[in-house]
Amino acid sequence: MKRNVLVTGAWPYANYLLHIGHLVALLPGDVIARYYRMNGDNVVYVSGSDTHGTPITERAKKEGKTPAEIAMYYHNEDVKSLEKAGFSYDMYTSTESDYHKEKVMKYFKEMYDNGNIYEKEEEQDYCPKCNKFLSDREIIGTCPHCGGEAKGDQCDSCLASLESNELLNRRCSTCGSTPELRKNKHLYLELSKFQKDIENLIKERESIWRKNALNESKKFLSMGLIDRAATRQLDWGIKIPVDGYEDKRIYVWIEAVLGYITTCERVLEERGESFKDFITDPNLISYYSIGKDNIPFHTIIFPAILKAIGENMSLPTHIISCEFMNMSDEKMSKSKGNLITINDIVDKFGKDTVRYFMIANGPEKKDTNFSENDLIMAHNKFLVGGLGNFINRNVSFINKKFDGVVSEGIVNSDIIKLTKDTYSEVAKLIEAGELRAALDKVFDYVSEANKFYDNSTPWIQVKEDMDAFNNTTYTCMYMIANLSNLLRPFIPDTTDRMKALLGIEENGWNEVTLSGDIKLNDIGLLFERIDVK
RNA sequence: CGCGGGAUAGAGCAGCCUGGUAGCUCGUUGGGCUCAUAACCCAAAGGUCAUUGGUUCAAAUCCAUUUCCCGCAACCA
Numbered sequence: 001m002k003r004n005v006l007v008t009g010a011w012p013y014a015n016y017l018l019h020i021g022h023l024v025a026l027l028p029g030d031v032i033a034r035y036y037r038m039n040g041d042n043v044v045y046v047s048g049s050d051t052h053g054t055p056i057t058e059r060a061k062k063e064g065k066t067p068a069e070i071a072m073y074y075h076n077e078d079v080k081s082l083e084k085a086g087f088s089y090d091m092y093t094s095t096e097s098d099y100h101k102e103k104v105m106k107y108f109k110e111m112y113d114n115g116n117i118y119e120k121e122e123e124q125d126y127c128p129k130c131n132k133f134l135s136d137r138e139i140i141g142t143c144p145h146c147g148g149e150a151k152g153d154q155c156d157s158c159l160a161s162l163e164s165n166e167l168l169n170r171r172c173s174t175c176g177s178t179p180e181l182r183k184n185k186h187l188y189l190e191l192s193k194f195q196k197d198i199e200n201l202i203k204e205r206e207s208i209w210r211k212n213a214l215n216e217s218k219k220f221l222s223m224g225l226i227d228r229a230a231t232r233q234l235d236w237g238i239k240i241p242v243d244g245y246e247d248k249r250i251y252v253w254i255e256a257v258l259g260y261i262t263t264c265e266r267v268l269e270e271r272g273e274s275f276k277d278f279i280t281d282p283n284l285i286s287y288y289s290i291g292k293d294n295i296p297f298h299t300i301i302f303p304a305i306l307k308a309i310g311e312n313m314s315l316p317t318h319i320i321s322c323e324f325m326n327m328s329d330e331k332m333s334k335s336k337g338n339l340i341t342i343n344d345i346v347d348k349f350g351k352d353t354v355r356y357f358m359i360a361n362g363p364e365k366k367d368t369n370f371s372e373n374d375l376i377m378a379h380n381k382f383l384v385g386g387l388g389n390f391i392n393r394n395v396s397f398i399n400k401k402f403d404g405v406v407s408e409g410i411v412n413s414d415i416i417k418l419t420k421d422t423y424s425e426v427a428k429l430i431e432a433g434e435l436r437a438a439l440d441k442v443f444d445y446v447s448e449a450n451k452f453y454d455n456s457t458p459w460i461q462v463k464e465d466m467d468a469f470n471n472t473t474y475t476c477m478y479m480i481a482n483l484s485n486l487l488r489p490f491i492p493d494t495t496d497r498m499k500a501l502l503g504i505e506e507n508g509w510n511e512v513t514l515s516g517d518i519k520l521n522d523i524g525l526l527f528e529r530i531d532v533k
Numbered sequence: 534c535g536c537g538g539g540a541u542a543g544a545g546c547a548g549c550c551u552g553g554u555a556g557c558u559c560g561u562u563g564g565g566c567u568c569a570u571a572a573c574c575c576a577a578a579g580g581u582c583a584u585u586g587g588u589u590c591a592a593a594u595c596c597a598u599u600u601c602c603c604g605c606a607a608c609c610a
Contacts, residue, residue, distance in 0.1 A: 010610065018610095025610035055608070211550070212538090219536085291610025322610070323538080326603095339609095361546085366538065367604080374545070377559065385572055393569035400568085440547085440557085454574040459567070529570050 002042050004278050006286040006314075007033040008260045009047040009087075010294050014074035014094070015056050018081045019339040020370060021291065021325055024362040027355060028320045028435050029289030030087050034489035035430045037088075038509040044278070046263040048093040048100070049075040052237040053252040067236040071096060081342040086351050086492055090267045095238075095252075095259055103262040104255045105241040107309050108230075112242055116308035117187050117230055125179035127172040133184055133233045134172060141170040184233070187242065189254065191225040194304040198225065201303055201315055209299070210433070211365075212292050213319040217299040225300065230254050257302040260288075261313065276311075284314040287433070292321050320433045323363035325370050340370070352491035353379045353527070356439070359490055364436045376530045383494075386446045387483070388526040391498070393453065394476045395520060401462065406518040409467070409474030418448060419482050420511055426486060427509060442486045449479045474514070477502060481512040497523045 009026040012018055026047070033045035051071035060067040075094045082092060093100065111117045125134045172179055202209075202217050209217075230251050231240055237249030265275040278284065288298045303315045327340075346354050357375045360382070361368060398406055422445050429438035453476060461469035484498035488507065499505065501523045506512050 013609080016608075021610045023610085059608095207550080214550095215537085289610095293610065324604085324610070363610095365547095368546085371545085374558090377545095380570090380572090381558065384570060389569055389572050391569095393573075395569090397568045436547085450573055451575095453568080454566075457566080457568095462568090525570065527570085529572080 002040060003036075004281045004284045005033075005036045005041050005043045006260070006264055006278075006284060007036070007043060007045040008286070008288050009089075010288075010290040011048050011050040011095070011256050011259055012078055013053070013055070014049040014051045014071045014078065015059055016074065017341045017343065018078050019341050020345055020358070021339075023085060023342050023345075023354070024325050024358050025291040025294075025322050026082075026087070026289055027085070027358050027362070028322070028364075028433065029287060030089075031359065031435055031489045032287050032289070032320070032430060032433070034088055034492065035427070035509065038485065038488060038507055039427070040508065042273075042278075043090070044264050044267050045088065045090045046092070046260065046267060047089055048091075048095065048097075048259050048263060049078055050252065050256045050259075051075060051094050051096045052249070052255065054232075054234065057234065057236045068096065081346075084346050084351065085342050086355060088492075091263050093259075093263055093266070095256060099266050100255075100259055100262045101238050103265065104238050104250065104258050107258055107261075107305075108238075108250060108254070109241045110310070111189065111305070111308045112187070114308065114310055116190050116193065116310075118190060119185055120188050121183055121185040123181040124184040125170075126182040126184075127175065127177055127179050129175045129177040130172060133182070134179055138173045139170055139179060140173045142168040185244070186229050186248070187231045187240070187245070188227045189230045189305070189308065190227050191301070191304050192227055194307050195221065195225050197307050198300055198303060202299070205317070205319075208317065208432075209319045210321050212323065213295050213299055213321045216292070216295040220296050220300055225304070228253070228301075253297060253301060254305060257297055257305065260302075261306075279313045280311070281314060285318070285431075286314060286316050287318045287320055288316050289320045290322070292323055295319070295321050318433055323365065323367045325363045325368055327370055349375060349379065349530075350527075352494045353383060356383060356491055359435050359439050360443075362436070364434075373532065376532055379527065380529055382443055382446070383527040384529045386443060386450065387487075387494075390446060390449045390453065390476075391480055391501070391526060394473060394480070395501070397458065398473065398520060404520045404522075406473050406477050406520065407470045408515065408517050409470035409472070411478045411514075412452070412471065412475045415448075415452065415475050415479065416511075418445065419479070422486060423482075423510060430489065439490055442483070442490070445479075445486065446483065449476065449483075452476070452479075477518055478512075478514055481514060485509065485512060494526055497526060 007029050009029040012022055029045065029047075033043055036043045049071070056067045056070050060070045063070070071094070075096075079092060082089070095101075108117070125139060126132070127134055170179060171177065198217075199221055202214065202221065206214065228251075231245060231248040232251045233247065234249045235247070237252065238255050239246075240248055240250060261279065264279065268275040268278055290298055298316060298319055298321075306313045306315060353375070357378050360378060361374060398404055422441060426438045426441050429435070429441060453472070456472040458469050458472045461472060480498055481502055481504055484495040484502075484504070485507065488495040501521055502514075502518060503521060504512065
């Protein structure tokens, strides 16, 4: 039976080019989506650019542009990068799309009408000269602990976490004037109400979610969930569908995660399918491919929002939360300039090499260090020496001696069993989000293929026993055909070429059988060896 | 006691959730093969799985302890 599967990737913030950190966080989603599609399930795979919030407005101000210009520039760049890396989103949109904005306002209104969003009036710092309310971050002053210069949320000198009213000699960070208190009202999401619901969710997902997702979520729950502001003093973002909030916008943390839902709805609408049936399906399987810094938004806030909307939407079943990929033990950072963009690395090494490496060596369970040398080693060993070599040694032989025609033979029965087992084991691993182990499994199969070739010694068989030779090569073709499926979620371009070699079309997640003689098409080398400098 | 992650062969890492012969890649040594991109296959050497204690018939794996290493303003997966 067809399963409903929602796969999502975290929404990148549209103020910088995507880098390999984004890649390792988002790629698992693509592999999972491709796998389920091959399996014949009903897949919706979505993401988009997160375009609102203060960092973009600040950047725009600095560069003399509008926030929309900044956001759309990076959104377009990100679309190109993702395409380049082979992402197969059913839709990659942005939080600036009218569809998203409209739906978010609808959901916001529902939460408000349900009484899960409430108004709170409080005194807030106001800068009389800049004519605006100041957030904690926009207030500077002297740290009460160390006497150093500090911002309102944290002291840069001693790292103490602060409340902005603890600061001495408080000033507006823009103009330096002394802020005064004025009454201001904001809307709050009553997160505290959902403590029990989230606790139950975590308990149910104990054996499914990754360890980092569970630990991080439990930490927040043990501290007790606190209500969060849902509105912000800002003019860039989604308008508040409540009277008296014309000067404010919906806080990004609430609307960005709702993008999963709004975009899912849009995809299904375009397909002419029912969104409601899909999203309330109690058996819906959902994957959220994210980085570890994004965990609480997906395991706590997002489920709480879904509960608060109250339409009985399915809560996340799988959190694919990766660790960080560092550069020589340092966190990648824009200011340090030690980033590698997706564009650069794909241009340099090719889409599939990068995809292979990022899954096989990515930070699935703990931080890893990126090393170009490791990437080259892995490329040469597994893609050239393993997969590429297996195909090339067969093809060269057949081309040389038999003019590119493989005669029908009998496929080795041990290999058939191994093949079927590999399909089911890899499927299980991918569904569990264990992509590294899944890919390892497939490459074990590649290794078995080379062993089979060596042990069969076709170069001797060809002289002594043509039946045996034909059985060997036919078995090899069978393995190539099945590898073109098994590897398809990971390295789709390469598997297309493998299929072209054999002239096969099937793309399902199940054993491919061959019949009759096969005329090989010329596809050249799958991968070229890279020399280490 | 701020929070979190880590410590496994010369290097880089997997295994730990769901205890039961210690595995992969590179490197080293020896052999095989010649179909193949100095590719492929086989074998060997190399580890008291950081420390100490506990649970268990059994611990790299679970619990606790100690030591050492790394990350934790903003941008940011």
